[in-house]
Every structure is written in structure tokens, then in C-alpha cells.
Amino acid sequence: MSTHSLTKASLRAEGLPRRRAVNRAMELVAWLAAALGVAILGVVVWSVARRGAGALNLDLLTKTPSVAFSLTPVKQGLANAFAGSLVIVGIATLMALPVGILVAIYLNEFARPSVRTAVSLTLDVLNGVPAIVIGIFVYGLLVLGHGQSGFAGSFALACIMLPLVARSTMEVLTLVPMSLREASLALGVPRWRTTLSIVLPQTIGGIVTGTVLAVARVAGETAPLLFVSSLAGTSLSWDPHHALQTVPVAIFELSESADPADHTRAWAAALVLLIFILFSSLGARWLATRTTRRLSTSR
Amino acid sequence: MQRPNDTSTIERSVKVETHRQPMPPRERLERIFAVEHLDALYGGKPAIKDVSMDVYKNLVTAIIGPSGCGKSTFIRCLNRMNDLIPSFSQTGSIRYHGQDITDPGVDPVAVRRNIGMVFQRPNPFPKSIQDNVAWGLKVLGLKDNLDERVERALTQAALWDEVKDRLKASALSLSGGQQQRLCIARAIAVEPDVVLMDEPASALDPIATAAIEQLMHSLKSEYTFVIVTHNMQQAARVADMTAFFSISRGEEGQRWGELVEYDATEKIFTAPSDKRTEDYVTGRFG
Known part of the structure; x- marks a missing residue:
């Protein structure tokens, strides 16, 4: 049975730095995916607004x-x-x-x-x-x-x-x-x-x-x-x-x-x-x- | 000046009547329910087996027993409440004033119209205090003297004085004990014959519990109560008759509830004839 050692050396031996890096990378990827979802809506709204705003007036309705x-x-x-x-x-x-x-x-x-x-x-x-x-x-x-x-x-x-x-x-x-x-x-x-x-x-x-x-x-x-x-x-x-x-x-x-x-x-x-x-x-x-x-x- | 923690000034706000009138001999009592060989099954698995007992008019009948012994299942058979569960089935007979209410030709709505129920957790409608009582009256066509009926029901449920100035307030603004008394008022307002209570005080503090026990005492001349409780002191305080249910185990690990002993409350608590009852009421449950 291993003892529950928290020394740096033992943590490194268990691959903790690598796992921590993978964790950060995954978090970043997930964050980017979420941002992409928001960005798509933003781009759609912005492009439609930019092109359509000129003709948007009461006469249109x-x-x-x-x-x-x-x-x-x-x-x-x-x-x-x-x-x-x-x-x-x-x-x-x-x-x-x-x-x-x-x-x-x-x-x-x-x-x-x-x-x-x-x-x-x-x-x-x-x-x-x-x-x-x-x-x-x-x-x-x-x-x-x-x-x-x-x-x-x-x-x-x-x-x-x-x-x-x-x-x-x-x-x-x-x-x-x-x-x-x-x-x-x-x-x-x-x-x-x-x-x-x-x-x-x-x-x-x-x-x-x-x-x-x-x-x-x-x-x-x-x-x-x-x-x-x-x-x-x-x-x-x-x-x-x-x-x-x-x-x-x-x-x-x-x-x-x-x-x-x-x-x-x-x-x-x-x-x-x-x-x-x-x-x-x-x-x-x-x-x-x-x-x-x-x-x-x-x- | 009086000290606030002077114990002599603290009085119990509600006194519970513990001196019971001697019960008339059973032959002289009118039977409301005659349950015979009742088996209740959920999805084919028995929850209670072979229950036979009579419930008498104008008495409080308590059902006691350990968790999982089928107390609630049994009481919900008495007003066809189990119909709501698709996998439920039952055999045997429950005669209510001579008519078998388990018969498929019997309308469960008519059964429940006569046999009301108060549930474990207070479940007032999200309406005003007044409408909680009045709604059932209106729907069931008891529209004459509506305000009077509401007041009478709330008074009988020992709630009138606390709510008479705010009848239009939401029922959900009441405390748990008040909500439960409101549910009792709602149940008795429509003038049922029997009121079933499924652990009505399990979510309440001792004072609210005492209030509910007190109102059962004062109302049993008009109604018949059947109360499920896991609290033996409560059964001893309020019930005239007590039924003890216990869990039986089959050879292959099945468990089901069955009626062990049914007798006058005093007999159950002082001289039970079954060893299992004695173990349970003396706290040596095993």
C-alpha cells in the first residue's frame, strides 16, 4: 500500500503535471466551443443588421x-x-x-x-x-x-x-x-x-x-x-x-x-x-x- | 415583571384528552368498513397480504407498524387512491356499508366523495385560504351558505381564529401545521363519512400535532377517522382501536406487510396477545 504522500516528487511520479496540463487544455477547448456557438449567432445578427438596417423603416412595415x-x-x-x-x-x-x-x-x-x-x-x-x-x-x-x-x-x-x-x-x-x-x-x-x-x-x-x-x-x-x-x-x-x-x-x-x-x-x-x-x-x-x-x- | 423563562407561565397551548370513554362492546358498534382477505400488489409484488379487519363508526382507528409494513398502502385501498398507480392491483373485498368498493363497477369518484383523505405532507391548493375550502364545495355542488360552510370547517379544524382576518391570503403563506389543518378543513368541509389520515402529523411540530389530535377527538362524534401513524404515543393518545401491521418475509427474500393484531387500543398497548405486537409497543422491536 502506498502512503498518501503529497511531496512534489511523488506527485510528479504520478504524472500530476501532465494531467493538470491535459485538464487545462480540455477546459480551453470546451470554452472555445462555447464561444464559437455565441459567435455564430453574433455574426448572423451583425451581418443581417448591417445589410438590412438601411432599408428598415416604417414604410417597410x-x-x-x-x-x-x-x-x-x-x-x-x-x-x-x-x-x-x-x-x-x-x-x-x-x-x-x-x-x-x-x-x-x-x-x-x-x-x-x-x-x-x-x-x-x-x-x-x-x-x-x-x-x-x-x-x-x-x-x-x-x-x-x-x-x-x-x-x-x-x-x-x-x-x-x-x-x-x-x-x-x-x-x-x-x-x-x-x-x-x-x-x-x-x-x-x-x-x-x-x-x-x-x-x-x-x-x-x-x-x-x-x-x-x-x-x-x-x-x-x-x-x-x-x-x-x-x-x-x-x-x-x-x-x-x-x-x-x-x-x-x-x-x-x-x-x-x-x-x-x-x-x-x-x-x-x-x-x-x-x-x-x-x-x-x-x-x-x-x-x-x-x-x-x-x-x-x-x- | 414576569421573567420570560419562568416555567410556571408556560402552558401547553393545546391539551390532548387522554382519558378515553370506555368503548361499547364491539357487537353494538356499527361497521363502516368490512375488509376481508385483502391483498394489495404493486407490479405483481404483494405489499400487503390477507388483511381482514372491521372499522367502526365514530371511532378513531389507528394503523401502526414499522416502515414498509404497508400501512399507507392499506389506507389508500380504503378510498381507491391506489387507482392512480398503473401497476397496482388488489384481491379480496372491502365492503363499505355493505357495498364492495373494490368492485370495478364502483365509481372511485363516488367512493372518494364519501371517504376523504388527509396526506402526509400538507398539500393545499395554490389558492387563497378561503378558496382552498370553498373550491371543493363549489365543484361538488354544496353552494348554499358557502361562507358559513367555510367558517364551520375552519372552526372545526381549529384554524378559524388564526386565519379569519386573512382569508384571501395565499394558503402557501401559512405555516406547515396551519397548512395541514387547512387540508383537514378542506376534507371535512365537503361532509364526508370517513376521513382517512396518512401520517398527518409526521411533518409537524408537537404543538401542531397536538392540535390535530385534539380536533380528531372533538370531531369523531361526526366522522369516522382512520389514521396511519408511526408514532405509537400518538396512537395511544387518539385511537379507540389500533391495528398493528408488521413485515413478513418469504423464503426467497420477498417482504410484505400483514395485520398482526387488531384490538382496542388499551389492549394493544397493555396486554397484546401477539409477541410481535408486544415487542413493537415496548420498543423491543426486532
């Missing part, structure tokens, strides 16, 4: 694109795209939110463990389905024979939002302590009433968080909308029965234009989208920490 062949060059905006995105994402949220919450309630409160595992896995797979595949699916289902529409776009985005909303709701439902459910059930209150009045109110913050993150995610989705809601006019429209222009599709189209002014407007629209996503993510994070803290202090 309030004016529609000028009619082609107009003789007098007018200031052009993308109001139609912002309106279209608002309508399509709004309807998608109205579709995905109730279904997602109900799926989560069923899985967490009522389903047998085997069913829960199976359906959760399905949700994860659905979450992993590429957006373009969802686009083709909705194209075949709703667009072929009927034409493009804002509704079809909403349905496609709702398919992407559903697993996100359901998963985040499930996560916060598992945080609600079992003892609260027991307290209500022991009074002779039915399961559904317990879920509705005792469990769900505890999770509203978490559900809002998940929804905001899902909205931020689909607001930038382009691929499915190219199939189902891209052949839109340049006039301002709020009617989802027809194809609506959206921000990501507008960015895509403007970037292919020959006019450099269009490129600048594409950057500006991208900047608006980026700012929206950054702020909604931060807001969602703030809400989430608040909810988690409240749930963990109230047991």
Missing part, C-alpha cells in the same frame, strides 16, 4: 410593394408579407395550440405508460420530419385541385407546431406535483375537473412559453409555404382563402431579384424576422423561469 412598370419610383414596403405571415401563423397557432394541449393532457394525465411512450415517440418523429416533407404532404392534401391558400399554409405550419406545443406542455405537466392531483381527487372531484381546475392553471406559463417558441420557429419556415401559399399578389390582403405572401417567402423571392434595392429589402425583412424571434425567445425564457420557480416553491 406599412406599404405594399410598388406595382410593376410604375413610372414614378415609389417607396416600397412588404406590408403584404407581414400581414400574410401574421394571418397564417395566427391561424396555425389557433389550430395547433388546443390540439397540442389536449395531446399533452391525454398523455400525461390519462394514458397508460406504454401508450405514453409510443405516442411521445411519434411526436418526436413528427418533430423531426423535414418541413419540406410537410409542405409536400399539405400540397397533395389541400392544394392539388383546390389551389394555394393561406389556410393550407396555416395547416402546414400547424403540423410543425403540434409536436412542439405538445412536448413543452407535457414537460410542464410533469412538474405539477402529484400531491395536488391527489388533494383534489380525494375530495371526490372527477379526474377531468381536477385536470382542468387544479393542474392546468399551474401550467399556463409553461404552455405560453412553448407556444411562443413554436411561433418563433414557424414564423421563419419557408419550405412548406413555397408549395402552399406563395403565388400571391402584391396588394395587402388578410383573406386566408387565397394565397398570402409571407415574410420568409418574400425574403426568398427578393433575394432572387435583379434589383439590388430588393436585396436590401430582403435583408431588412430578415432583420425584422430575426428581431421578432430573438425577443419572443427571450420572453419565453423569462416566462419559463418564472413558472418553474413558482412550481418548485409551491411544491
Whole structure:
């Protein structure tokens, strides 16, 4: 048996200096990786801001694109795209939110463990389905024979939002302590009433968080909308029965234009989208920490 | 001036009644529960085996025994609380006023409506003190004289004087002992027939414990209590009947709980008929 000697010589004999050096090197590599992650976001934000800031003004949000062949060059905006995105994402949220919450309630409160595992896995797979595949699916289902529409776009985005909303709701439902459910059930209150009045109110913050993150995610989705809601006019429209222009599709189209002014407007629209996503993510994070803290202090 | 540490001025804030009325003969008591050959299993492994005992009306019945002997499992069978655990199963019968509540045709919601429960850790709803009591009343349709019912329940639970000026405050702002009394108020407000208590005082200090024991004494003329406790002094103080559960071991290392002895509390603590009971109540547990 060796004695626990702490002399320098014995430590060196055990290779301590080398291990210490390896430890430092690993720490440095890990730190660099973390810095790289932050840097990528920084570079993206900075480059978009630098190119788009010039065209970022109120007209971008309030004016529609000028009619082609107009003789007098007018200031052009993308109001139609912002309106279209608002309508399509709004309807998608109205579709995905109730279904997602109900799926989560069923899985967490009522389903047998085997069913829960199976359906959760399905949700994860659905979450992993590429957006373009969802686009083709909705194209075949709703667009072929009927034409493009804002509704079809909403349905496609709702398919992407559903697993996100359901998963985040499930996560916060598992945080609600079992003892609260027991307290209500022991009074002779039915399961559904317990879920509705005792469990769900505890999770509203978490559900809002998940929804905001899902909205931020689909607001930038382009691929499915190219199939189902891209052949839109340049006039301002709020009617989802027809194809609506959206921000990501507008960015895509403007970037292919020959006019450099269009490129600048594409950057500006991208900047608006980026700012929206950054702020909604931060807001969602703030809400989430608040909810988690409240749930963990109230047991 | 009075010295603050003058022991003569320190009084117990709550006195526990230890002089028990002599119990009427068992034939004259009304049976609330008739448990026969009850086995309860988690994932196929027995937690309790072959428990048969009767619970009588307007008495406090205590379940005592070492940790892991299935006390909580047993009491949770009495109001179908184990239904929440997917791997749970049971055999045998539990007749409540003659009706077998283990029957799959029986609605567990109706069972729990009549048989309330107070849990080991206080679990008030994250609502106001008033709403904690009133919510159950509203949901269950006892909406007449709501304020009066809330006041009566809080008074019965010996909490009214402490909270009457802040009924709108959050229940979570109360101390642990107050929260547990609030849970008792919530349970008795909906006028159950039986109140099950699963170690209600294990997380409380002696004064709060004494308050809860006192309120069981004063309420047992209206309700029937079944209380699980690992505290033998508590059983001796509050219970009319006491059941002693113990752990049995099988040949292949299985363990399960079983009922060793069930009798009047005085008999269990002074002249038990089983050696294992005697060892446990005298502290020679082995």
C-alpha cells in the first residue's frame, strides 16, 4: 500500500503535471466551443443588421410593394408579407395550440405508460420530419385541385407546431406535483375537473412559453409555404382563402431579384424576422423561469 | 415583571384528552368498513397480504407498524387512491356499508366523495385560504351558505381564529401545521363519512400535532377517522382501536406487510396477545 504522500516528487511520479496540463487544455477547448456557438449567432445578427438596417423603416412595415412598370419610383414596403405571415401563423397557432394541449393532457394525465411512450415517440418523429416533407404532404392534401391558400399554409405550419406545443406542455405537466392531483381527487372531484381546475392553471406559463417558441420557429419556415401559399399578389390582403405572401417567402423571392434595392429589402425583412424571434425567445425564457420557480416553491 | 423563562407561565397551548370513554362492546358498534382477505400488489409484488379487519363508526382507528409494513398502502385501498398507480392491483373485498368498493363497477369518484383523505405532507391548493375550502364545495355542488360552510370547517379544524382576518391570503403563506389543518378543513368541509389520515402529523411540530389530535377527538362524534401513524404515543393518545401491521418475509427474500393484531387500543398497548405486537409497543422491536 502506498502512503498518501503529497511531496512534489511523488506527485510528479504520478504524472500530476501532465494531467493538470491535459485538464487545462480540455477546459480551453470546451470554452472555445462555447464561444464559437455565441459567435455564430453574433455574426448572423451583425451581418443581417448591417445589410438590412438601411432599408428598415416604417414604410417597410406599412406599404405594399410598388406595382410593376410604375413610372414614378415609389417607396416600397412588404406590408403584404407581414400581414400574410401574421394571418397564417395566427391561424396555425389557433389550430395547433388546443390540439397540442389536449395531446399533452391525454398523455400525461390519462394514458397508460406504454401508450405514453409510443405516442411521445411519434411526436418526436413528427418533430423531426423535414418541413419540406410537410409542405409536400399539405400540397397533395389541400392544394392539388383546390389551389394555394393561406389556410393550407396555416395547416402546414400547424403540423410543425403540434409536436412542439405538445412536448413543452407535457414537460410542464410533469412538474405539477402529484400531491395536488391527489388533494383534489380525494375530495371526490372527477379526474377531468381536477385536470382542468387544479393542474392546468399551474401550467399556463409553461404552455405560453412553448407556444411562443413554436411561433418563433414557424414564423421563419419557408419550405412548406413555397408549395402552399406563395403565388400571391402584391396588394395587402388578410383573406386566408387565397394565397398570402409571407415574410420568409418574400425574403426568398427578393433575394432572387435583379434589383439590388430588393436585396436590401430582403435583408431588412430578415432583420425584422430575426428581431421578432430573438425577443419572443427571450420572453419565453423569462416566462419559463418564472413558472418553474413558482412550481418548485409551491411544491 | 414576569421573567420570560419562568416555567410556571408556560402552558401547553393545546391539551390532548387522554382519558378515553370506555368503548361499547364491539357487537353494538356499527361497521363502516368490512375488509376481508385483502391483498394489495404493486407490479405483481404483494405489499400487503390477507388483511381482514372491521372499522367502526365514530371511532378513531389507528394503523401502526414499522416502515414498509404497508400501512399507507392499506389506507389508500380504503378510498381507491391506489387507482392512480398503473401497476397496482388488489384481491379480496372491502365492503363499505355493505357495498364492495373494490368492485370495478364502483365509481372511485363516488367512493372518494364519501371517504376523504388527509396526506402526509400538507398539500393545499395554490389558492387563497378561503378558496382552498370553498373550491371543493363549489365543484361538488354544496353552494348554499358557502361562507358559513367555510367558517364551520375552519372552526372545526381549529384554524378559524388564526386565519379569519386573512382569508384571501395565499394558503402557501401559512405555516406547515396551519397548512395541514387547512387540508383537514378542506376534507371535512365537503361532509364526508370517513376521513382517512396518512401520517398527518409526521411533518409537524408537537404543538401542531397536538392540535390535530385534539380536533380528531372533538370531531369523531361526526366522522369516522382512520389514521396511519408511526408514532405509537400518538396512537395511544387518539385511537379507540389500533391495528398493528408488521413485515413478513418469504423464503426467497420477498417482504410484505400483514395485520398482526387488531384490538382496542388499551389492549394493544397493555396486554397484546401477539409477541410481535408486544415487542413493537415496548420498543423491543426486532
